[in-house]
Amino acid sequence: MPGLQELARRRPAFAAGHRMCAGCPVPIIARMLTQVTDHEIVAGNATGCLEVASSIFPYTAWNIPWIHTAFENAGATMSGVEAMYKSLRRRGKTDRRIKFVAFGGDGGTYDIGLQSLSGAMERGHDLVYVCYDNGAYMNTGIQRSSSTPFGASTTTSPAGTVSGGKPQFPKDLTSIMISHHIDYVAQASIHNPIDLSDKLKKAIELDGPAFLNVLCPCVPGWRIEADMAVEAARVAVATRYWPLFEVEKGVTRINHKPKERIPVTDWLFMQGRFRHLKEPRWQESLIRIQEAVDERWDRLLALEALGARLRSAESERSHQ
Amino acid sequence: MSPLVAITGNGAAAEAMRQIDPDVVAAFPITPSTQIMEDFAKFHADGKVTTELVTVESEHSAMSACVGAAAAGGRVMTATSSCGLALMWEMLYVAASMRQPVVMTLVSRALSGPINIHCDHADAMGCRDTGWIQIFAETNQEAYDNLIMAPRIAEHPDVRLPVMVCMDGFIISHCIETMRLEDDAKVRDFLGEFTPVHPLLDTAHPVSWGGLDLQDYYIEHKRGQHEAIMNAKAVIRGVSREFADAFGRLYDLFEGYRLDGAERVLVAINSVCGEIKEVVDELRDAGEKVGLLKIRVFRPFPYDEIREALRMARIVTVLDRMDSFGAYGPLFTEIRTALYDLEPRAIVAGRTYGLGGRDLFMDDIRGLFEESGRCLEKGNIESVSGYLGARGE
Numbered sequence: 051m052p053g054l055q056e057l058a059r060r061r062p063a064f065a066a067g068h069r070m071c072a073g074c075p076v077p078i079i080a081r082m083l084t085q086v087t088d089h090e091i092v093a094g095n096a097t098g099c100l101e102v103a104s105s106i107f108p109y110t111a112w113n114i115p116w117i118h119t120a121f122e123n124a125g126a127t128m129s130g131v132e133a134m135y136k137s138l139r140r141r142g143k144t145d146r147r148i149k150f151v152a153f154g155g156d157g158g159t160y161d162i163g164l165q166s167l168s169g170a171m172e173r174g175h176d177l178v179y180v181c182y183d184n185g186a187y188m189n190t191g192i193q194r195s196s197s198t199p200f201g202a203s204t205t206t207s208p209a210g211t212v213s214g215g216k217p218q219f220p221k222d223l224t225s226i227m228i229s230h231h232i233d234y235v236a237q238a239s240i241h242n243p244i245d246l247s248d249k250l251k252k253a254i255e256l257d258g259p260a261f262l263n264v265l266c267p268c269v270p271g272w273r274i275e276a277d278m279a280v281e282a283a284r285v286a287v288a289t290r291y292w293p294l295f296e297v298e299k300g301v302t303r304i305n306h307k308p309k310e311r312i313p314v315t316d317w318l319f320m321q322g323r324f325r326h327l328k329e330p331r332w333q334e335s336l337i338r339i340q341e342a343v344d345e346r347w348d349r350l351l352a353l354e355a356l357g358a359r360l361r362s363a364e365s366e367r368s369h370q
Numbered sequence: 371m372s373p374l375v376a377i378t379g380n381g382a383a384a385e386a387m388r389q390i391d392p393d394v395v396a397a398f399p400i401t402p403s404t405q406i407m408e409d410f411a412k413f414h415a416d417g418k419v420t421t422e423l424v425t426v427e428s429e430h431s432a433m434s435a436c437v438g439a440a441a442a443g444g445r446v447m448t449a450t451s452s453c454g455l456a457l458m459w460e461m462l463y464v465a466a467s468m469r470q471p472v473v474m475t476l477v478s479r480a481l482s483g484p485i486n487i488h489c490d491h492a493d494a495m496g497c498r499d500t501g502w503i504q505i506f507a508e509t510n511q512e513a514y515d516n517l518i519m520a521p522r523i524a525e526h527p528d529v530r531l532p533v534m535v536c537m538d539g540f541i542i543s544h545c546i547e548t549m550r551l552e553d554d555a556k557v558r559d560f561l562g563e564f565t566p567v568h569p570l571l572d573t574a575h576p577v578s579w580g581g582l583d584l585q586d587y588y589i590e591h592k593r594g595q596h597e598a599i600m601n602a603k604a605v606i607r608g609v610s611r612e613f614a615d616a617f618g619r620l621y622d623l624f625e626g627y628r629l630d631g632a633e634r635v636l637v638a639i640n641s642v643c644g645e646i647k648e649v650v651d652e653l654r655d656a657g658e659k660v661g662l663l664k665i666r667v668f669r670p671f672p673y674d675e676i677r678e679a680l681r682m683a684r685i686v687t688v689l690d691r692m693d694s695f696g697a698y699g700p701l702f703t704e705i706r707t708a709l710y711d712l713e714p715r716a717i718v719a720g721r722t723y724g725l726g727g728r729d730l731f732m733d734d735i736r737g738l739f740e741e742s743g744r745c746l747e748k749g750n751i752e753s754v755s756g757y758l759g760a761r762g763e
Contacts, residue, residue: 090573094438105581115570118580119437119464126431129424130396130438130446135571137393137422138444144571166434169427 057085057247061113063093068111069103073269073276075240075283076100076182079250080153082243084114086251089149092135094128096158097121099189100182122162124152125170125179132175149254151178156197157187160223171230171259178253178260181223184268192271196221199291200342201335202323204271209326214335219342227261228297234260236296240267241283245294245305252298265292273322282320289317290347301357304350314343372550372617379510379542382549383449383475383535384409386517388419389557392473393444393564396424396435400454401487402539403477407449429454433461433472440470441579443569445521448472451539452479455493459500465532466501467595468579469567471524472532474502475517478640478691479539480726488727489539491639492692494668495700501595503533503602504669508643511549512666513537515619518557522609525564528601538641540727552617560616599670606667623672625664626679628654632661634742635680635716637705638689639665642723642730649735660739665701673708680709683716685742685751689758691724698755719751721758734759 064080076099083091095101095118104111105118119127128150138144152170154163159181167179186204187193194207200219203209207216227235234253238246246264253260267274267282274282286292289312294305315336318324327335377385383406387395397407413419424439426432432448440446450458455476465472478494480486494504503523507513513535520533537543568577583591603623614620627643628650629635636646643664653660663679663686680686686709690699697703702720709715721738723730738758745751 092442092570092573102582105578107581107583107587110578110581112578113576115573115576116578117438117441117570119434119468120460123431123434123461126426126434127438129426129431130394130435130440131442131570133394133396133422133424133435134439134442134444134446137420138442138571140422141393141420143444146571146573148571148573165427166431169431172427173424 054243060085063091063112063114064104065111065113067109069106070099071269071276073279074099075279076266078240078243079180079182079246079264080104082247082250083151086247087149087254089254090146091254092116092131092148092150094118094124094131094150094152096124096152096154096163097189098155098158100153100155102189121158123166124154124158124163125166125168128152128177129170129173129175132177149178150176151180151254153180153182155189156181156183156185157189157195160197160221161195168230171227171232171261174258176257176259178250178262180262180264182264182266184266184271185220186268186271188268188271197223200339201327201332203326204323214332215324215326224263227263231300232259232261233299234296237263237265237292237294239265239283239287239292239294241280241287242294242306249296271323274320278320282317285317285320288312289314290343291317293347293350295350301361302350302353303357304354314340372552374548375551376546376548377510377551378405378544378546379513379537380405380477380544381409382510382514382551383517383537384413385551386514387447388413389518389554390445390447390521390561391419392421392447394422394424394436394439394446395448396426396432396439396446397448397450398426398429398432398454400429400451402479402543403449403451403454403475405543406475406477429457430461433458433465436472437461437465437468437470440465440472441468441569442571443566445564446470446472447474449475449477451477452481452493455497456481459497462497462500462502464580467591469530469595469598470532471521471530473517473520473524474532474534475513476534476536477539477543478536486726487539489541490691490725490727494534494536495692495694498669498700501531501599502669503529503531503599503606503667505533505535505606505667506639506665507535507537507542508640508664509549510542510547511619512621513542514549514551515613515617515621518552518560519609519613521561523602523606526605526609529598529605530567531595531598531602536640541641556616560613603667603670603672621666623667623675624679625666627662627664629661629663629679631659631682633659633682633684633746634739635661635663635683635686636689636735636738637663637665637686637701639668639691639701642689642691645730645732646735649732649739653739658739658743671704673704676705676708677712680716681712685717685719685746687738687742688718688720690720690722693722693725702755717745717751719745719753720755722756723758728759730759
């Protein structure tokens, strides 16, 4: 793996001059595509922030081949692209070595595109699906998604006189993808480029489907300052709200274990979307959020221990 | 001469797909088109095609994968029916607007609800504005022939649009007819090699497909699409003539059946035309001036050519196998529009028939000609539009 300095010198897949919001961290991932691997990449996009802000005709921010067709079908569209590649390779019509990456926001991935993603992963296309998870339909103006955290105020789950924000906990998409038993599933965050680029490289270079769920704070959606996206992601990981982990061939590894136990309120209250939870009447919500974070972390530790046990049992068997 | 075979419409479509051997096929099963993909999957399993077969999890994903595959740069096919087509709706527009030459067999079936698996044309007619070329088939032979021609039309540089080849569910898809299955090598020779245009897989020349297109360019792109589908008329005729040279069967934008001197004409689409031809023959033998105009190409619609063909008609009855609720049927509307500029012009009436697979009998067709005869005597029509062959008339 080349060092960060060398990576940064390579021509990024995604050019400057795009129209993402000031301070948006999603381009960090897009830029990396060509920097983490020597493979050629063809990328696809679900409808969403990254798509609309990178492709306003007649301009494009993409230095690599790129396709968008609709909102709910990045998995299926890229399945078709990858299938054509396989077909043309088999028929001797191309000798290029190409890898395929699809991008979707949490709306296009957790919600409307879930079926298409599931199908693509189940069929085993050589495709990396990257969800840039900012926790709401940000492109259309901050509506709740099934990734939106419990208690967050969005335009369709607004905090009000009788509402404490979104009344449901988010869906655990990463676990759903793990249940597809594909070779590689990981959670990453834009604040940690070494971990993120490692994971992206691993996902791209393996043969077959892989899924990355990358936390991407949204400046307007989270109601943070434009220079705070990286910090908001860092604190999400530090408070264990967004654990960095990977599941490689069924074995779970936590990539970062925060040494201190920092309350999740440190993360919640750096964002405007949870401001209402400071009112004493929503005290119970804060307790429930912390409990959910703790429970998920404990479950992850247990999964990691299980993976280690399975691995050692396997190596014992192979030594017998 | 190629051999005569006894085969269902679905079987014939699958044979055409085997001969075309597309680079990618992505499809999802739905009655009554399922057998096409079953047969094709068997060809695939037996090594008779080297297509990459993508067995997707829905029709929306089928069309999405087709668009992706076509943009990647190769020949792409699929098949569907009814609700499957409805689920593809969004992607039909995208396929056409991206100018991807995807070829799809549509085995027509009524749309839900209530759920029904039998033939009508609500599926095909519902997507007439999506930008796809639509070619219809009366018989198994025509469905097969149209499919062999479809890639040539879709991929023509003046067109570059997706093509839908439509046949009637069960009536054609499941009924065995004798037809000529052409020689594999001859079919492949007719098809020629696929030439990709700005393929995604050409990584040395990266292109962005499907960007956001706002008020400063969208309308020009739509106009480009409009011109392309209008170009398709000449291309369809050209490819059809080449097909006739190669295989001996000549098709045009529509078929005029005993239209010479016909005063009373029926206009219809697909399998019902077989029955109408029988009745026309019978009435012609009795000295009546009747005829049939059978639509082959519905999009682009051949207004000028139809106007010329029906210049001498005095009354035209148009059969729509779907209801455009709250409006006249789509074929009726097109035919009436085509004839509007004639002076004198024919009286035009429309009838809705056959919904959800309801049979239309020879007596119903005789009744239509009797009615048009009465109308001519009286000089006016009994009703501009109405249902035919339904209870409660």
